[in-house]
Amino acid sequence: MPTKQPYVSKTAGRDGRYAYSEEERGVWSELFEHQMKFLAERAAPQFFEGIGALGLNGDEVPQIIDINSRLSKLTGAGVQGVPAIIPPKQFFELLSQRKFPVATFLRRRRDIDYIEEPDLFHEVFGHCPLLTNSAYCDFVERFGKVALSLPKGTSWHLFRLFWFTVEFGMIRTGAGIRAFGAGIVSSPSEARFATSGKPEMIPFDLMTALRTPYRIDIVQPLYFVIDSFEQLVSVLDQDLGAAIARARELGDLPARFETAA
Numbered sequence: 001m002p003t004k005q006p007y008v009s010k011t012a013g014r015d016g017r018y019a020y021s022e023e024e025r026g027v028w029s030e031l032f033e034h035q036m037k038f039l040a041e042r043a044a045p046q047f048f049e050g051i052g053a054l055g056l057n058g059d060e061v062p063q064i065i066d067i068n069s070r071l072s073k074l075t076g077a078g079v080q081g082v083p084a085i086i087p088p089k090q091f092f093e094l095l096s097q098r099k100f101p102v103a104t105f106l107r108r109r110r111d112i113d114y115i116e117e118p119d120l121f122h123e124v125f126g127h128c129p130l131l132t133n134s135a136y137c138d139f140v141e142r143f144g145k146v147a148l149s150l151p152k153g154t155s156w157h158l159f160r161l162f163w164f165t166v167e168f169g170m171i172r173t174g175a176g177i178r179a180f181g182a183g184i185v186s187s188p189s190e191a192r193f194a195t196s197g198k199p200e201m202i203p204f205d206l207m208t209a210l211r212t213p214y215r216i217d218i219v220q221p222l223y224f225v226i227d228s229f230e231q232l233v234s235v236l237d238q239d240l241g242a243a244i245a246r247a248r249e250l251g252d253l254p255a256r257f258e259t260a261a
């Protein structure tokens with residue numbers, strides 16, 4: 001049995017570009033083509049608009065430098081290459097500057113369905129298209145600013161809000177409920193499950209999201225549905241610190257999954 005090789009972060013060349021192997025190009029291409037086809041009637045229209053606006057395609061592994069220049073013109077957002085998962089403070093700081101951290105390594109073929117660590121496909125295909133949407137960017141930026149203003153011990157609850165929206169959110173559209181969360185659109189297995197009609201979908205509610213535990217290593221048993229990205233921005237008009245304190249007082253809702261050992 002081959003030993004599991006850990007993922008190694010990539011370093012940009014002097015021209016700001018990252019080198020990808022033929023194998024990595026193949027993985028990008030396969031994932032891109034597969035997901036674009038599968039998500040056609042299942043992902044939010046704003047997601048596809050973003051794919052077009054960024055010029056993403058299955059032929060080339062996209063480069064951060066190119067995405068950055070397009071985003072800065074479109075919404076004033078940006079992306080920054082990071083090694084992999086970064087500490088919460090650094091993460092919130094980047095978001096507060098309207099910048100999204102992007103891990104630059106690409107998953108191997110054996111992890112093609114889902115990878116717990118965010119890779120380039122998750123970051124670029126999953127997150128970047130919606131960074132062309134002003135309201136989505138406003139949410140990201142304000143979320144970062146609010147997070148930085150709150151005491152350290154609130155991160156756990158802040159991540160729940162992020163998880164159930166930016167990562168695994170669904171949105172109501174004229175044509176039905178569509179996926180927009182990066183964890184859904186960038187994962188073939190999550191996309192299949194989330195759009196199968198089997199999982200529970202409930203209208204987004206801040207207090208419920210803050211009190212709902214999640215696991216990163218399973219498909220989600222529950223998805224929250226927002227009405228619009230503007231609704232998401234208005235969530236941050238509330239006093240998030242007070243909401244987190246209240247969520248703590250009330251305690252977590254029962255987990256909809258087996259608790260990890």
Ligand SMILES: [Fe+2]
Binds near residue numbers: 118123126127182183
């Ligand atoms: Fe993500």
